[in-house]
Amino acid sequence: MIQAAVIGGAGYAGVELYARLSAHPEVGGVAMASRTRAGERLEDVWPHLRGVAGTFVTPDVAMQDADVVFLATPHGQTAPLVHQALAAGKRVIDLSADSRLNAEVYAEWYGPHPHPEDLLQARYGLVEAHRRDLDGATLVAAPGCNATSMNLALLPLAEAGLLTGQTPVCHVVTGSSGAGRNANDLHHFPELNENVLAYKAAGTHRHTAEVEAVLGRAARQGQHAATHGERDESMRVTFTPHLAPLTRGIHASCVVAVGGEMDHDRLQALYRDRYDAEPLVRFADDLPHTKSVAGSDLVHVAVRHDARTGMAHAFATIDNLGKGAAGQAVQGFNVAFGFPETAGLRLDGMWP
Numbered sequence: 001m002i003q004a005a006v007i008g009g010a011g012y013a014g015v016e017l018y019a020r021l022s023a024h025p026e027v028g029g030v031a032m033a034s035r036t037r038a039g040e041r042l043e044d045v046w047p048h049l050r051g052v053a054g055t056f057v058t059p060d061v062a063m064q065d066a067d068v069v070f071l072a073t074p075h076g077q078t079a080p081l082v083h084q085a086l087a088a089g090k091r092v093i094d095l096s097a098d099s100r101l102n103a104e105v106y107a108e109w110y111g112p113h114p115h116p117e118d119l120l121q122a123r124y125g126l127v128e129a130h131r132r133d134l135d136g137a138t139l140v141a142a143p144g145c146n147a148t149s150m151n152l153a154l155l156p157l158a159e160a161g162l163l164t165g166q167t168p169v170c171h172v173v174t175g176s177s178g179a180g181r182n183a184n185d186l187h188h189f190p191e192l193n194e195n196v197l198a199y200k201a202a203g204t205h206r207h208t209a210e211v212e213a214v215l216g217r218a219a220r221q222g223q224h225a226a227t228h229g230e231r232d233e234s235m236r237v238t239f240t241p242h243l244a245p246l247t248r249g250i251h252a253s254c255v256v257a258v259g260g261e262m263d264h265d266r267l268q269a270l271y272r273d274r275y276d277a278e279p280l281v282r283f284a285d286d287l288p289h290t291k292s293v294a295g296s297d298l299v300h301v302a303v304r305h306d307a308r309t310g311m312a313h314a315f316a317t318i319d320n321l322g323k324g325a326a327g328q329a330v331q332g333f334n335v336a337f338g339f340p341e342t343a344g345l346r347l348d349g350m351w352p
């Protein structure tokens with residue numbers, strides 16, 4: 001049985017990892033780490049874990065006996081933890097942005113990477129696009145939540161060559177848990193309640209780099225082998241995130257010209273063929289809701305064709321803490337370790 005450590009266990013993504021790993025048939029133990037809450041019981045920090053045994057330990061203690069280390073810690077602070085865990089012979093699942101891009105692209109969006117040599121073994125964990133690369137991976141970079149919604153909305157179009165020469169325009173609506181447990185300012189209830197606002201507009205959100213890397217690689221498949229998280233000059237995506245008064249959920253709407261030869265039935269068939277065998281993707285005619293994926297590790301996808309303008313409208317909804325974070329991280333862990341892809345995952349949503 002695998003021993004797992006969760007660093008950042010007092011954060012939102014960390015506690016969602018706990019839910020999945022403690023129910024995972026191949027995981028024998030989960031050490032939950034926090035620097036500030038070490039020594040406290042899990043239930044002291046997480047009200048919904050009342051009655052669950054367990055105590056927080058420090059990150060160093062949690063790593064000691066672990067076979068796999070999940071890092072649910074902020075970007076910029078995670079690369080040194082990745083380095084420490086890899087140097088100790090652990091396998092790593094990094095939920096932060098610190099392992100998602102190559103060193104050059106990372107420097108452009110986040111600043112210099114302190115351990116660029118570690119990025120050479122990183123594999124980008126969007127399983128639906130990179131399943132074969134992840135087999136046996138020692139460092140899995142769990143994708144960003146906004147990036148996941150856009151990539152899964154647009155992947156079939158990219159693979160079919162329909163994004164080449166186009167610039168998809170995406171609007172992404174996101175809930176407040178995306179900013180973590182200690183968020184403030186506009187995430188404060190009186191300011192976010194009854195409020196919707198755009199932020200990081202006009203191509204300034206850092207997840208843009210992940211979307212262009214994934215879709216660029218998908219569009220080029222078979223033409224040359226792509227490296228991890230590289231820049232793709234031929235793929236441009238522009239997106240604007242919007243903050244909305246949701247606890248959980250991301251809703252991506254992406255629009256791109258697909259020309260007059262496309263029609264509704266062909267577009268539907270393209271998505272259905274691509275996604276029917278994917279265990280975590282539910283493609284349907286109905287437009288997706290954030291509520292129907294809340295609490296689950298699924299992505300709901302839909303697509304429409306606007307015959308008047310020749311545009312495809314592609315939609316995806318996820319729970320930012322599920323498929324957008326912990327669910328996707330455990331899915332990547334499963335593929336890297338050769339376990340059934342959905343082991344430990346949550347395959348049903350909630351309604352209402």
Ligand SMILES: NC(=O)c1ccc[n+]([C@@H]2O[C@H](COP(=O)([O-])OP(=O)(O)OC[C@H]3O[C@@H](n4cnc5c(N)ncnc54)[C@H](OP(=O)(O)O)[C@@H]3O)[C@@H](O)[C@H]2O)c1
Nearest residue numbers: 008010011012013034035036072073096178180181320325
């Ligand atoms: N929230 C989401 O929807 C989401 C989605 C996808 C990816 N992610 C990524 O997942 C990571 C965690 O996000 P979150 O929302 O769970 O954040 P969070 O609620 O703020 O939790 C982060 C945790 O990391 C710990 N931490 C901070 N700096 C650390 C360090 N240097 N060493 C060890 N532990 C440290 C903190 O606990 P202590 O100070 O007690 O140690 C804190 O509880 C971030 O990189 C985020 O971008 C989040």
